[in-house]
Structures are given as C-alpha cells and as structure tokens.
Amino acid sequence: MSDSLSSDLTLLRQRMRHSASHVMAGAVLELFPEAKLGIGPPTEDGFYYDFLVSRPFTPEDLQAIEERMRKAVGLSLPFQRRVLSRGEAGEQFADQPFKLEILRDIPPEEPITTYRHGSFEDLCEGPHVATTANIAAFKLLSVAGAYWRGDERKPMLQRVYGTAFEAQEALDGYLHKLEEAKRRDHRLLGRELGLFLMDPVAPASPFFLPKGATVYNLLIQYVRELYTRYGYQEVITPQVFASELWKRSGHYENYRDLMFFTYADDREYGIKPMNCPGHALLYASQVRSYRELPVRFADFGRLHRFERSGVLHGLTRVRSFSQDDAHIFCTPAQIHQETRRFIEMLQETYKLFGFQQVRMALSLRPEKRMGSDDVWDRAEAALRSVLDEAGLPYEPKPGEGAFYGPKVDFFVPDALDREWQLGTIQLDFSLPERFDLEYVAEDGSRQRPVVLHRAMLGSLDRFLGVLIEHYGGAFPAWLAPVQAVIIPIADRHVTYARTVEARLKAEGLRVQVDDGQDRMNAKIRQAQLQKVPFMLVIGDREAASQGVAVRLRSGESPGTMPLAEATALVLRAAASRV
RNA sequence: GCCACCGUAGCUCAGAGGCAGAGCAGCGGUUUCGUAAACCGCAGGCCGUCGGUUCAAAUCCGACCGGUGGCUCCA
Structure with a gap:
C-alpha cells in the first residue's frame, strides 16, 4: 500500500469513526433523553463519546444503543453542516452544559458549526462522511468512567468506546487482533509458562519463578555484555537511604507520594525509587578529572515506587522492579557523542528483539524549568543534531520536557503492532547542582558536569512482560x-536420555528430561504448550544408534540425527540470539 | 486516587437463601506406548476478609482487601 493510499484510508476511518460517535450520541439521547453530552472524537483504533447519565451504562444498554445505531445507519441519513451564530448556538445547546462550556472556549474569530443527521445535531467542526450508511462496519466495545476534560476534579462521565471500519473484513480483522492480544496476555502466559506470579501480600510486586528468573537474568547478562563493549561500569548501591538524601535530591519534595518509607532508630528512611542520587554520591566520592569523563555508572538495583492502585497492570506497571539503568556524568560538550552512542546501542538491541521501527519523541523545555536558556539551547541542539544525524524520524514535543532537562523517549511496535515505550535518555541539570558535582577541567578550574539518565529496556520487569506478548510466550532459543x-x-x-541430558548440559544448554509416566504424545503436547524450542525424542532406534529424533516447536521434524549433530543444532540456535 | 465490574479447589468455571460441584492440574495404581491429551481410583474448600439482615448466607446488604477495564498520574 502506498503512503498516499494509506493516509487516505486513515482519513476515511477518522471521518467514519467521528460520524459513528455522532450516531452513537444520537442513539443514546433517544434512549436516555436526559443524558448530557461530553465529547465524541475518533481515536487511533476507534471512537468514543462521553455522557453524563443518572446511572452507569450496563452491557445491555450498550446492546440497545448499538441496535439504535444500526437503525440510523440503515436509514442512510445525510450529515448536514450548519454555521450558527454564537447566540443561536447558545440557544441550541441550552440544556447541554458541557457543550456550552466548549462553546465558550471557541475563539471568537472561529465559526461555530454543527452537524446534523436525522434529529440529532451536535456542535462539531467536522468533517463527516456523507450519510450514516457510509459507516460500513462498526461495533461498540466497552464502557468506562472518564473525567470531564480529563481532570480528576471534574465530574466523571460514562465513556462508551466503539470502533468502525470501511469493511466488515477490516472490522473482523481488528476484533481478531484484540482476541490475539488477549491470548498473548503476559499475565496469563506468565502463569501458564511458570514465569512469575503475584500475591496480594505484595500488591503489584512480581515473584519470579525459576523459569522467569532465568529469562530475567539472561536479559541482564545480555545488557552486561553490551556494557563491556560500550564502556559502562556496573555498581551496586543501597536499597534504603535516610530521608536527608531524598531531601537533597528533591525527591522528598516532588516525589514523596510515590515513595515507600521505613523507620528505624527514630530516623526516617526512603526506599529508593531511582538510582540517581546513589550514583551522584558515588561520583562525588572522589575528585573527578575531565580526563576520566564520561563516567558511566550502570545499576540493576531493585526500585520501589508506590504507584496508585488504579494504574497497576501485570508486569507492565508494578511497584517493585529493576531497570537497565545507568547515569552518565559528562561535560556539556560530550552530550552529543554520549547520546549518539546510546542510540547505537539501543538500535542494536531493539533489532535483536525484532522491534523494527523505532519512533522517537524529543521533549523540549517546559515553562517551569531550571538551568539557563543558554544551557537549554545547547542541550536541545545537541539532542536534535544526534537525532538528525541518525536519520530517524522524531517528533518534537515543546513544553513536554522535565523541569530538569530535555529528553528523548523511544517507542517500538511489537508483533501485534502495539506500541510500547521502552528507552529513554534524559538530560539533567538539576542533580549536579543539588549534589554540587564537579570535575577539574584542563585549565584547573572546577566545572559542573551534566548527568544523562538513560535506559534501553526500561523496567526489566515491564520489558519481560512486553517480550512475553511480543513473542506470544515462544522465546527465541x-x-x-x-x-x-x-x-x-x-x-x-531413560538411561540414554540422561546421557543426552548430561551432554547438552555440559555445553551450557538448559534442558530437561521428561521421565514421567505419560505417553510420548502427551509429553510432546506438554513441551509444545510450554513452547520449548527443541524436543529430542528417544526410542529404541535412537538409543541403538546413539542419536536423537529432533522436533521443533513449529511442528517441523528435521528427523533423527547423531547426538553430536543435534547438540550443534541447538547450540547454534542458542548462540545466534535470533 | 476516581467510575464500573469481578473474587467459589493450584487453574478455568458452574451453583444465586436450605448437604460445596465439574473439567484440567496433583497424588496412587494399571499401562511402556513413535511426534499435540492412555485408563481406573483418591484427595483437594473459612465460597477474599470483617460486620450486618435472616430460623438459615457462597447466595441479600455494608465496609475493607485484592483483581479487571477505563480515566487521571508516570519527578
């Protein structure tokens, strides 16, 4: 599909979904005449509309709404645009307080327009499809609470989600994708594959079972290899720090609600939510020369953050986790080079895991910030030039940066085309100030370094969750x-099977013998369900010939081969990391 | 944190005021088998917790804890 075709399709879907949200609002007003309307935009995957109603919608309500919508679609009602004066609009929406609020926010020079289909007329910029019949295939999906204007101090409305496509097959395809996502849910696979578990005694804090811990440690091992190549030094820092440290770093003031605290000897301690203050102490523990910069401290220390209960989700949003975290202490002039090297490492890594398209967002200076404009100018320019040189598309986000510095976030689509934020690199002008960090420059003067917070995989716990879904539980060898x-x-x-096991283990491979009482068929089924890459079947023929019959989890059977050959086959797959 | 929904055996779920159920997993036995589930038997429960209503509560009501989908948040 060409770019222009695909963008045409995107526009068509946007219109259709926007129109579908109007049709839904019309249907809701027929069924709930007292409903107050919020907004109803199209989204990436569908559309929604917010309503204030006296009672929450039930699944039966959704069905009834959908039926009404189908009627409206069947009637091929045209969408009619109308330009109103402010007075007319005020009258038209007199009993719709949210619409009046939107009306007040429309700049005076902009025209007020509405779109009408049948008897339903909504304040709307448009555009829409020609008639309701153009909404080819749609479905309502769910209902949830949502704050008016996304503000938790404002009333909570009922948001009905739906989606619409240009053809039934496209809708079916989308629904199929939702099913597939459900099937790959890392929370289910995590249990089925014996990777991790959660327990209410430690809400949102994963327990990694032996298999999950194996994968987790393999990820760390991989990152450590990169660190050797890219010049990082791993450090180990405490878990619990007296609150003085958090006061100094600013976390106590700005981040306290998200921290766990503990008390001993009448002293308050904060459990670390981040490694940076500890690394600042390490940096400051000796006089640093410009010759040793950049200093790169890596830390896989466990972090704890008291995330609000409503945001928790499996491994992807937890209260206890580790990151492939590192802090780079460097001169402002080194920002460019350090960022470039980081992106190289990150791209190498994402490619390995099969995340092809990296999307980047560059968050620029916010209103409230620290550091001079000169420092921000140079830092932002450094980041921009790196991204430009890398030839990767990025989206500048003015005002989105943290007060302590600009940052780049990295997003990748998984096997189901869902996008995840993984990596980040954040410049920090605040931490060096607060910890009075210095280095001795060439001319003997004391200078302030810059700190770069950076992670490729982010939270390893979360990354493991993403990987489980990306691979559908079938990890590469x-x-x-x-x-x-x-x-x-x-x-x-069994005796010969033990010999085979010993041989493979001697090569450093992770293998198991299934010596249970099940029939071979059941053992194969079990291995398939556990998504084990290789199955080595041993019967009379193999025992006699000192071979093994190889079966892959894809269902392919390369057949019987000498043990040495099978060992080499598994070793090759494991070593190639693909 | 907010809105809605959900908590019954290790897992998936049935039971909806009157004796606690099934399949899978587990355990024991029989079977020794050629590429995705052999057969028979046994065991397994504070029905999330606490309180209330009732002659009687897994079932109705309330609070709390935990989970799910959203919203908000993610210095």
Missing part, C-alpha cells in the same frame, strides 16, 4: 528458560 526437552518414549530409554 537464546532466551527460552528451557531450550530442549528430552523425551524418552518408554522407561527403558
């Missing part, structure tokens, strides 16, 4: 917690 299951057909084959 290098990451699979069990790389091969050895399946003896009958008890008399």
Whole structure:
C-alpha cells in the first residue's frame, strides 16, 4: 500500500469513526433523553463519546444503543453542516452544559458549526462522511468512567468506546487482533509458562519463578555484555537511604507520594525509587578529572515506587522492579557523542528483539524549568543534531520536557503492532547542582558536569512482560528458560536420555528430561504448550544408534540425527540470539 | 486516587437463601506406548476478609482487601 493510499484510508476511518460517535450520541439521547453530552472524537483504533447519565451504562444498554445505531445507519441519513451564530448556538445547546462550556472556549474569530443527521445535531467542526450508511462496519466495545476534560476534579462521565471500519473484513480483522492480544496476555502466559506470579501480600510486586528468573537474568547478562563493549561500569548501591538524601535530591519534595518509607532508630528512611542520587554520591566520592569523563555508572538495583492502585497492570506497571539503568556524568560538550552512542546501542538491541521501527519523541523545555536558556539551547541542539544525524524520524514535543532537562523517549511496535515505550535518555541539570558535582577541567578550574539518565529496556520487569506478548510466550532459543526437552518414549530409554541430558548440559544448554509416566504424545503436547524450542525424542532406534529424533516447536521434524549433530543444532540456535 | 465490574479447589468455571460441584492440574495404581491429551481410583474448600439482615448466607446488604477495564498520574 502506498503512503498516499494509506493516509487516505486513515482519513476515511477518522471521518467514519467521528460520524459513528455522532450516531452513537444520537442513539443514546433517544434512549436516555436526559443524558448530557461530553465529547465524541475518533481515536487511533476507534471512537468514543462521553455522557453524563443518572446511572452507569450496563452491557445491555450498550446492546440497545448499538441496535439504535444500526437503525440510523440503515436509514442512510445525510450529515448536514450548519454555521450558527454564537447566540443561536447558545440557544441550541441550552440544556447541554458541557457543550456550552466548549462553546465558550471557541475563539471568537472561529465559526461555530454543527452537524446534523436525522434529529440529532451536535456542535462539531467536522468533517463527516456523507450519510450514516457510509459507516460500513462498526461495533461498540466497552464502557468506562472518564473525567470531564480529563481532570480528576471534574465530574466523571460514562465513556462508551466503539470502533468502525470501511469493511466488515477490516472490522473482523481488528476484533481478531484484540482476541490475539488477549491470548498473548503476559499475565496469563506468565502463569501458564511458570514465569512469575503475584500475591496480594505484595500488591503489584512480581515473584519470579525459576523459569522467569532465568529469562530475567539472561536479559541482564545480555545488557552486561553490551556494557563491556560500550564502556559502562556496573555498581551496586543501597536499597534504603535516610530521608536527608531524598531531601537533597528533591525527591522528598516532588516525589514523596510515590515513595515507600521505613523507620528505624527514630530516623526516617526512603526506599529508593531511582538510582540517581546513589550514583551522584558515588561520583562525588572522589575528585573527578575531565580526563576520566564520561563516567558511566550502570545499576540493576531493585526500585520501589508506590504507584496508585488504579494504574497497576501485570508486569507492565508494578511497584517493585529493576531497570537497565545507568547515569552518565559528562561535560556539556560530550552530550552529543554520549547520546549518539546510546542510540547505537539501543538500535542494536531493539533489532535483536525484532522491534523494527523505532519512533522517537524529543521533549523540549517546559515553562517551569531550571538551568539557563543558554544551557537549554545547547542541550536541545545537541539532542536534535544526534537525532538528525541518525536519520530517524522524531517528533518534537515543546513544553513536554522535565523541569530538569530535555529528553528523548523511544517507542517500538511489537508483533501485534502495539506500541510500547521502552528507552529513554534524559538530560539533567538539576542533580549536579543539588549534589554540587564537579570535575577539574584542563585549565584547573572546577566545572559542573551534566548527568544523562538513560535506559534501553526500561523496567526489566515491564520489558519481560512486553517480550512475553511480543513473542506470544515462544522465546527465541537464546532466551527460552528451557531450550530442549528430552523425551524418552518408554522407561527403558531413560538411561540414554540422561546421557543426552548430561551432554547438552555440559555445553551450557538448559534442558530437561521428561521421565514421567505419560505417553510420548502427551509429553510432546506438554513441551509444545510450554513452547520449548527443541524436543529430542528417544526410542529404541535412537538409543541403538546413539542419536536423537529432533522436533521443533513449529511442528517441523528435521528427523533423527547423531547426538553430536543435534547438540550443534541447538547450540547454534542458542548462540545466534535470533 | 476516581467510575464500573469481578473474587467459589493450584487453574478455568458452574451453583444465586436450605448437604460445596465439574473439567484440567496433583497424588496412587494399571499401562511402556513413535511426534499435540492412555485408563481406573483418591484427595483437594473459612465460597477474599470483617460486620450486618435472616430460623438459615457462597447466595441479600455494608465496609475493607485484592483483581479487571477505563480515566487521571508516570519527578
């Protein structure tokens, strides 16, 4: 599909979905005449409309609304645009307080327009499809609470979500994708594959079972290899710091609600939510020369953040986690080079995991900030030039930066085309000030370094959750917690199976013998369900020939081969990291 | 934190005022099998917790804890 075609389709869908939201609002008003209307825009995947109603919608209500919508679509009602004066509009929406509020916010020079289909007329810029019949295929999906204007101090409305497509097949495809996403849910796979569990005694804090811990540690091992190549030094820092530290770093003032505290000897301690203050102490522990910069401290320390209960989700939003975290202390002139090297490392890594398209967002100076304009100018320019040189598209986001510095966030689509934010690199002018960090420059003067907070995978817990969904639980051989299951057909084959096991283990492979009483068929089924990459079946023939019959989880069977050959096959797959 | 919904065996779920159920998993036995589920049996429960209504509560009501989908948040 060409770019112009795909953008035409995007526009068509936007219109259709916007129109569908109007049709939905019309249907809701027919069924709930007292409903007050919020807004009803199209979204990335569909549309929604917000309503203030006396009672929340039930699934039955959704059905009834959808039926009314189908009627309206069947009637091929034209969408008619109308330009109103402010007075007319005020009258038209006299009993719709939210619409009046929107009306007040429309700049005086802009025209007021409405769109009408049938007897329903809504304040709206448009555009819309020609008639309701153009809404080819739609479905209402869910209902949830949503604050008016996204403000938690404002009333909570009922938001009905739906989606619409230009053809039934496209809608079916989308619904199928939702099903597939459900099937790959890392919370289900995490249990089925024996990777991790959660327990109410530690809400939102994962327990990694042996298999999950294996994958987790393999990720760390991979990152450590990169660190060796890219010049990072790993450090280990405390878990709990007296509150003085958090006061000094500013976390106590700005981040306290998200921290856990503990008390001992009449002293208050904060459990670390971030590694940076600890690393600042390490940096400050000795006089630093410009010759040793950049200093890159990496830390896999466990972090705890008291996330609000409503935001928690599986491994992707937890209260206890580790990051592939590192802080780079460098001169302002080194920002460019350090950022460039980081992006190189990050792209190498994302490619390895099969995340092809990296999207980047560059968050620029906010209203409230620290550091001089000169420093911001140089920092932003440094980031821009790196991104431009990398030839990667990025979206500048004015005002979105943290008060302590600009940042770049990295997003990738997974196997189901869902986008995740993984990496980030954030400049920090505040931390060096607060900890009075210095280095001795060439001319002997004391200078202030800049700190770069950076992570490629982000929270490893979250990244593991993303990977589970990305791979659907079928980890590539290098990451699979069990790389091969050895399946003896009958008890008399167990002895030889143990020999095979010993041979593979000697090569550093993670293997298991299934010596249970099940039939071979059941053992294969079990290994398939556990998504083990290799199954090595051993019966009379194999035992006699000192070979193994190889089966892959794809269902392919390369057949029987000598043990040495099978070992090499598994080793190659594990070593290639693909 | 806010709105809605949900908590019954390890897992998936049935039971909706009157004796606590099934399948899978587990355990025991029989079977020794050639590429996705052998057969028979056994065991398994403070029905999330606390309180209330009732002769009687898994079931109705309330609070709390935990989870799910959104919203907000993600210095």
